[in-house]
Amino acid sequence: MREYVTTKQEINKNSLPYNLYQKAKKFGIWNPVDIDFTQDKEDWKKLNEEQQLEVLTQFAQFIGGEEAVTQDILPMIMAVSKKGWFEEESYLTTFLFEEAKHAEFFSLFLEEIGVKDDLTHLLTPGYRKLFDETLPAVMGRLIEDQSPEAMIDAAVTYNIFAEGVLAETGYWFFHEALSSANLFPGFISGIRNVKRDEGRHIGFGTFLIQRLISENPELELFERVQQRLQELLPIAMMLTEGKEDKQVTSLGIERGKSMEFAMKQLQARLTVLSRAKGKTLEEIYNTDIALEEV
Amino acid sequence: MREYVTTKQEINKNSLPYNLYQKAKKFGIWNPVDIDFTQDKEDWKKLNEEQQLEVLTQFAQFIGGEEAVTQDILPMIMAVSKKGWFEEESYLTTFLFEEAKHAEFFSLFLEEIGVKDDLTHLLTPGYRKLFDETLPAVMGRLIEDQSPEAMIDAAVTYNIFAEGVLAETGYWFFHEALSSANLFPGFISGIRNVKRDEGRHIGFGTFLIQRLISENPELELFERVQQRLQELLPIAMMLTEGKEDKQVTSLGIERGKSMEFAMKQLQARLTVLSRAKGKTLEEIYNTDIALEEV
Numbered sequence: 001m002r003e004y005v006t007t008k009q010e011i012n013k014n015s016l017p018y019n020l021y022q023k024a025k026k027f028g029i030w031n032p033v034d035i036d037f038t039q040d041k042e043d044w045k046k047l048n049e050e051q052q053l054e055v056l057t058q059f060a061q062f063i064g065g066e067e068a069v070t071q072d073i074l075p076m077i078m079a080v081s082k083k084g085w086f087e088e089e090s091y092l093t094t095f096l097f098e099e100a101k102h103a104e105f106f107s108l109f110l111e112e113i114g115v116k117d118d119l120t121h122l123l124t125p126g127y128r129k130l131f132d133e134t135l136p137a138v139m140g141r142l143i144e145d146q147s148p149e150a151m152i153d154a155a156v157t158y159n160i161f162a163e164g165v166l167a168e169t170g171y172w173f174f175h176e177a178l179s180s181a182n183l184f185p186g187f188i189s190g191i192r193n194v195k196r197d198e199g200r201h202i203g204f205g206t207f208l209i210q211r212l213i214s215e216n217p218e219l220e221l222f223e224r225v226q227q228r229l230q231e232l233l234p235i236a237m238m239l240t241e242g243k244e245d246k247q248v249t250s251l252g253i254e255r256g257k258s259m260e261f262a263m264k265q266l267q268a269r270l271t272v273l274s275r276a277k278g279k280t281l282e283e284i285y286n287t288d289i290a291l292e293e294v
Numbered sequence: 295m296r297e298y299v300t301t302k303q304e305i306n307k308n309s310l311p312y313n314l315y316q317k318a319k320k321f322g323i324w325n326p327v328d329i330d331f332t333q334d335k336e337d338w339k340k341l342n343e344e345q346q347l348e349v350l351t352q353f354a355q356f357i358g359g360e361e362a363v364t365q366d367i368l369p370m371i372m373a374v375s376k377k378g379w380f381e382e383e384s385y386l387t388t389f390l391f392e393e394a395k396h397a398e399f400f401s402l403f404l405e406e407i408g409v410k411d412d413l414t415h416l417l418t419p420g421y422r423k424l425f426d427e428t429l430p431a432v433m434g435r436l437i438e439d440q441s442p443e444a445m446i447d448a449a450v451t452y453n454i455f456a457e458g459v460l461a462e463t464g465y466w467f468f469h470e471a472l473s474s475a476n477l478f479p480g481f482i483s484g485i486r487n488v489k490r491d492e493g494r495h496i497g498f499g500t501f502l503i504q505r506l507i508s509e510n511p512e513l514e515l516f517e518r519v520q521q522r523l524q525e526l527l528p529i530a531m532m533l534t535e536g537k538e539d540k541q542v543t544s545l546g547i548e549r550g551k552s553m554e555f556a557m558k559q560l561q562a563r564l565t566v567l568s569r570a571k572g573k574t575l576e577e578i579y580n581t582d583i584a585l586e587e588v
Contacts, residue, residue, distance in 0.1 A: 002430065004358045004362070006358065006360075006400070007358045011402070063301055064300065067380070077390075078368050089394065090395075096371075097387040100383065107300050108305070132296040
């Protein structure tokens with residue numbers, strides 16, 4: 001027999017996931033079709049071929065990534081739902097909706113600036129490793145396995161690494177290369193919304209990991225988080241490595257800077273997560289650490 | 295290797311699922327926390343015990359149902375995603391979000407009128423049969439099996455039967471018993487939004503079935519739809535049967551009337567579906583039949 005949560009008890013309104021869910025219903029409903037890309041179309045023509053390729057490479061990775069994670073978050077929603085965590089499940093429905101919307105946003109932008117080429121070849125080996133192998137494997141496992149270990153691995157890979165390190169590094173690129181040069185105002189306004197949505201996603205992942213660490217003190221899950229991130233490090237190296245020797249890219253980004261930024265992000269995430277051990281679930285539920293960036 | 299849709303091609307903006315997705319982004323973002331239940335609380339006190347029980351029985355079934363289907367739609371999103379149907383997947387992310395929101399809506403209403411009892415015992419055997427056994431089985435199968443037959447069975451059970459027949463009959467009850475008597479204005483305003491969301495859900499299910507029938511003419515899928523509905527009929531009988539002999543319920547609903555309404559709904563759905571055979575996918579994509587109620 002199925003267990004029903006909502007026929008038995010009220011929603012826990014003090015819980016962090018419910019809080020994130022409420023924020024998502026307010027801020028996560030922006031609509032990509034409302035964005036005006038008129039100036040972006042003009043800006044696109046101003047870039048030389050090398051610069052266009054540099055932008056397109058970032059775009060291809062983002063759009064493919066958003067499409068991939070829309071698929072990959074599904075087993076996590078299933079896992080949370082099987083556990084009867086109604087507040088978490090409610091929040092994750094907005095998370096999924098937002099991922100699809102992000103893919104739509106990038107797709108509409110490419111259409112508006114007139115790029116009709118197949119960009120699949122711009123997905124690099126490091127990227128393929130993460131999105132074709134690592135992520136589907138660690139997320140797909142949740143369909144059968146809702147153990148704390150499986151859920152920790154999933155949240156670290158998806159929320160902390162893919163969103164908290166890689167996507168954040170992508171936003172940093174867009175800021176450094178485009179926003180600073182006053183290029184693509186429509187795109188930049190959309191990316192602000194994407195970044196805010198992702199702030200909630202990372203907040204959720206951080207909360208979930210903290211919850212699991214706190215509820216299972218005997219499992220040494222923080223050590224597992226560290227180990228998992230260690231395993232992901234080579235992928236981060238592959239992803240941020242440039243193919244060329246030039247010290248500065250066509251858009252003026254210093255090589256090595258994005259890796260530096262990525263590592264700083266990673267360190268910040270680890271510091272937050274290291275504080276979870278020994279805390280009660282109530283303390284974690286009521287924390288606002290995870291809401292820092294929302 | 296994963297197949298990426300969005301790095302290769304533009305969104306098909308003429309497709310019905312994209313159309314539904316756009317509508318959902320406009321109309322499916324209403325927020326249950328914005329509803330004022332002040333008068334509803336007063337109205338609740340006006341009902342006698344028998345009437346309260348009649349309302350609560352409907353509520354328990356709705357809230358449990360919304361919670362259940364939030365879980366059960368996940369394998370369908372997975373199936374559609376595995377097929378690379380990006381427009382369908384995008385739409386279904388809004389569908390999932392809406393189901394969670396409906397469960398929240400019913401939960402907030404119960405909290406506001408001050409009902410704190412465990413309502414699980416009000417879930418009837420017919421209900422348990424459908425939501426504990428039939429739906430999870432037919433939907434769960436989609437995790438492994440994305441055949442046209444499996445998808446047809448899922449869409450018929452979930453969209454045509456649970457949403458198109460049962461939920462619609464529930465709205466009919468709320469209208470007959472509550473709205474007509476000018477009771478529960480907050481609830482009724484919310485249920486209007488729920489019903490509109492569900493109109494899109496049923497529209498999607500109808501489209502999906504039509505698509506599958508049209509793409510697989512050799513499989514006699516319309517016959518399968520009819521057969522599946524035949525199998526579900528006993529559950530419909532169990533669900534609409536009254537426990538008592540009284541001809542009129544405490545809220546003035548004539549026994550037999552809801553069964554009559556349910557059967558009318560079912561017939562209307564079948565008529566629409568019977569038209570799909572022999573049509574091309576383009577004809578179905580461009581139809582507005584499925585949008586009738588949105």
